[in-house]
Amino acid sequence: MADLLERRYKTLGPYSPLFYAQPLEFVRAERVWLTAADGQRYLDGYNNVPHVGHAHPRVVEAIAQQAGTLNIHTRYLNHRVVDYAESLLATLDAPLDRIIFTNSGSESNDLALRIANQHSGARGLLISDFSYHGHTQALAVATTGLVAHEGLGAHVRPIRVPDLDAADASRPEAEVLASSLAEVDAAIASLQEAGHGVAAVLFDSLFSTEGLNRVPSGYVAGLAKRVRTAGGLVIGDEVQSGFGRTGRSFWGHQNHGIVPDLVTMGKPMGNGHPIGAVALSAALLDEFGPRNMYFNTFGGNPVSAAAGQAVLDVLAEEGLVERAASGAAGIRAALEGLRRDHPWIGPAKGEGLFFGFDVYDRPVGEAGAVPDPGRTKAIVEAMRARNVLISRIGRTDSVLKMRPPLAIEPGEVGILVETLADSLAEVEALSRT
Amino acid sequence: MADLLERRYKTLGPYSPLFYAQPLEFVRAERVWLTAADGQRYLDGYNNVPHVGHAHPRVVEAIAQQAGTLNIHTRYLNHRVVDYAESLLATLDAPLDRIIFTNSGSESNDLALRIANQHSGARGLLISDFSYHGHTQALAVATTGLVAHEGLGAHVRPIRVPDLDAADASRPEAEVLASSLAEVDAAIASLQEAGHGVAAVLFDSLFSTEGLNRVPSGYVAGLAKRVRTAGGLVIGDEVQSGFGRTGRSFWGHQNHGIVPDLVTMGKPMGNGHPIGAVALSAALLDEFGPRNMYFNTFGGNPVSAAAGQAVLDVLAEEGLVERAASGAAGIRAALEGLRRDHPWIGPAKGEGLFFGFDVYDRPVGEAGAVPDPGRTKAIVEAMRARNVLISRIGRTDSVLKMRPPLAIEPGEVGILVETLADSLAEVEALSRT
The missing domain is CATH 3.90.1150.10 (Aspartate Aminotransferase, domain 1)
Structure with a gap:
């Protein structure tokens, strides 16, 4: 060794x-x-x-079978990717009815930021302090949770996420909620004053990297509402909290009673096979699609789709x-x-x-x-x-x-x-x- | 249908x-x-x-066998990824002796830009006109070959790549070389005057998207030399030209008699399995590594490594x-x-x-x-x-x-x-x- x-x-x-x-x-x-x-x-x-589960035979068999049959990009038709997209969309709430496939959570979050920036015409981004969402250049300037030499972008505002189990344990929940949302208001005002505007808030419903913060009831909904009022989109990063991880719901954001404008996926999606996705509404895709020639060579290939489908099937059957x-x-x-x-x-x-x-x-x-x-x-x-x-x-x-x-x-x-x-x-x- | x-x-x-x-x-x-x-x-x-070849049995078997054995990230040791890194590095020339694994050509080029920006302390980027290098936000502002709503970044200069078979067919090669390199000089000067400096040139050795331009002998070497003199790095995008595609060499840049500072890979690397990489020197990694916590969840997993190794093996054996x-x-x-x-x-x-x-x-x-x-x-x-x-x-x-x-x-x-x-x-x- x-x-x-x-x-x-x-x-x-x-x-x-x-x-x-x-x-x-x-x-x-x-x-x-x-x-x-x-x-x-x-x-x-x-x-x-x-x-x-490691090396789950159903997932391994799906990958092996499809890799031995056909692995091709989406410029030709193939039923595998469409079948899987339908299965995946069935787990999501309206108005999320379109999928863009990628190869990782990083690619997904990077793409979600592109869509949000273009939708809003703004660049300002709210993140929770001490979070991390990926390794691309656009995401490296949007983290305080991991060391990136670029440093925080001038257009990024980290907001302190409350934690009723730790830092805020001694305060009444209603007070924590009010003061935390006041911090969101201040961050939005700061972005607007600096001329960045508000493109999006990007957050993980479990606040995993931050330390699994227990936030006051209504905090995430209040955050989402404020960002939307300011013209931004809500990006739910479900790379860690998705696919039933929380037990309570299939998607982490459902635990907070909201539907994000963009849901990003990665890690568990293919049980280790490199696959990611962005879910969004047709209306949002109809904005982005005609203005960008987005093509992802490996994204949506039938082997990745087979792996993803097998994961959904096993989750349900077991x-x-x-x-x-x-x-x-x-x-x-x-x-x-x-x-x-x-x-x-x-x-x-x-x-x-x-x-x-x-x-x-x-x-x-x-x-x-x-x-x-x-x-x-x-x-x-x-x-x-x-x-x-x-x-x-x-x-x-x-x-x-x-x-x-x-x-x-x-x-x-x-x-x-x-x-x-x-x-x-x-x-x-x-x-x- | x-x-x-x-x-x-x-x-x-x-x-x-x-x-x-x-x-x-x-x-x-x-x-x-x-x-x-x-x-x-x-x-x-x-x-x-x-x-x-589609569904090559050796590659399919390697994927199936490894997926059924172990698929894990690189925070634990696994010999597969190290074996493959050694095989891949054996195809590259000195001083390229380190590999960072990713999941796609886009992730690779995005990372190469991060490394170049940090190395140079500059942002200025030369690309060949009508090229395309990936779909992340940082790459969307660095293309004139595909429609991206972001538009070209203020820090990006597209240079016209000569073509002795088409636009420049009627001119003497030496004259085309001189005037093309003069355009490179002008682009570098423009970046410096605008305060962007020069971080890198990013190019595909085949100039594929551009139209398979036949460039004058010495053009790529002259381009590389000028960028390095200006403090920038040379990024050879081998997503299309690599892995023996050109027949003449294993890597496209070898046809031009240069060794890039960063070599990026994708598409053919895993015969369809999502895998990419950046090759660089230990010296360059020693700059980037300590200043950035770069971690790629799927990058370098043993299944991707097995697929990549099988491709190298088949290339050699057949x-x-x-x-x-x-x-x-x-x-x-x-x-x-x-x-x-x-x-x-x-x-x-x-x-x-x-x-x-x-x-x-x-x-x-x-x-x-x-x-x-x-x-x-x-x-x-x-x-x-x-x-x-x-x-x-x-x-x-x-x-x-x-x-x-x-x-x-x-x-x-x-x-x-x-x-x-x-x-x-x-x-x-x-x-x-």
Whole structure:
């Protein structure tokens, strides 16, 4: 493995990120279990791309069968892409009735910004602070969550997203809502004063990178309303929150009671096969389409469509969204139990099978308690030592992040929670010494 | 098929481009033959993505085998991506010794621009006039070859690429070279005067979209030298010209005797599987890497790497680059023969298995002869009526474009050329009536 790491450095370079102080080399995987080069098996509590389970035979067979039959662009007709577009649109609410296929979430968000800029005639963009939406040049200037040398664009305003479980836990929800929306108003006013206007707000319904913030009821709807009033579009980035991840709904935005103007997709869409999409209304496409020759060579090819269709089919047939919802209820209860034993962890955050909690240096609520990234990292490494993969997120990297494939079964959720209990106990014992 | 077209309009919309007045619906393909829904077979003289042949069993097997084993991002170690990176780097010249994997040519070119902008501290970009390099926002403002509502960026200068077979056919090559490079100097000066500086030149070694321009010897090297002197980087877009397409070399830039600072790849790389890459030097990556957290979720996954490796293996084992070179010689001779019968077509253009010719309204060289897009379109449709797929390119859509998979065999090249002879005769006869 040391040799492989060295060879990797000499080809991909040393900057491409790797998990863990001692990186893991995986050689195969099945459902929610990864096998390392040394033969050890790891429970996957982290990966959201293999959505219906690693190497799901239905998805593999769909890819193999279609790749062996025909893989071609959309300048010829093929029923696969149309069948899949219909299936995908059936999961979305009116007026979203058109799909543009891409190859990644980054391509999708970049395209959504193009559409919003052209629609509004403006460039101003609202993002939530400490979010990330992709690696293209247009998106690199629209993040405060990842390091990009370009820096924040002059036309971008990050807005602080409230969190009733952390920073705003001590304030009444109505007050948090009012002050947060006042911050949105101020950001919009700032964009307008600077002459950028308002093109869009781009947000992830789970506020994942931000730390799974629990926002006040009505916050997202209020944000969307304000942006639309200012002439901008609402872009729902469903790369992380979509395809049933939250259990409660198929799409994250549905949990907030809104329908975005543009819905962007990626990661879990093809269970690892590179595919993304932008959903929009015919009216919006009728604006963009005639004014731009948009063509995506790989976008909508029949193999990608077959992979995407297989994911939708498996989600339905195996009842994975429902399973995510019921699994989540159990997890939430278990995490509350862990809080009693370890008062230095915050309340359960997230939705469905994207969950976690804030980690503090002392009991939550105690004077001087602050987020503790070191302790959070120690939990992640303790879990790894017990062969369970998880990670951490948030502004200070002090929110534990658990996000298993939806294929995880109740007994495996049990292993995840029990291992977490052991790891918390170990880290707590260590911090006492 | 009418029903499928209607369903497509209601899901993908009517703007997604389709070939032919009566679009073709394909249901399967093998090597260089596509089968339509009505059972008719078409010889593929157009598609460069299925590079080693449609549904090549080696590539299909590699994808199926790896997808059934493991598909994961690069935050864990996996030997597949490293093996493939080594194979790919072995085809490139020093100092190109690092690879960043992406999912498409668009992602690759967008990333190359980010790297060049950061390296130079400038934004100014030279492109060849009537070129196209991708669909992201940063690339939409850098094209004059496709309609993008954004319009050309203030920091972009399109330079007219000479063509010794068409616009510049009557001038001495040395004079064309001097005047063309003087235009480069002027564009650089214009960027500097406007305060944009020079970040890069981005070009396709075949000048495909432009119309397969035959440039004077030393033109590309002179262009590269001038950009570097001005502090910019040379980005070789090998999405069309790479992987042996030109027969003469594995990479198009090698035909011009230069090594770009950044080489971008896409289309044929995975024979249809969505994969792209940027090759660069360790020195350049050492600048970009520490200042940017670049992570591409699907980029470098083991399934994409397996597809890419299979393409390299098949190219080598089946001697496809050599076959492209020998096939090209025969095609060139045949096209010269056709010129004698049809003096209204220009000399054979392009390299290897990307070839074509200009189509005029009257014999080449006759007073008042101008490019004839209508006649070019008629040839494309006449070929389609004879079950051979080709297309057209260039500023006036009057350059016939033929670009079969490299897997095409001599007998099939014969069918392509004979069908072209018949189609030219038909179109000539029609134009006499």
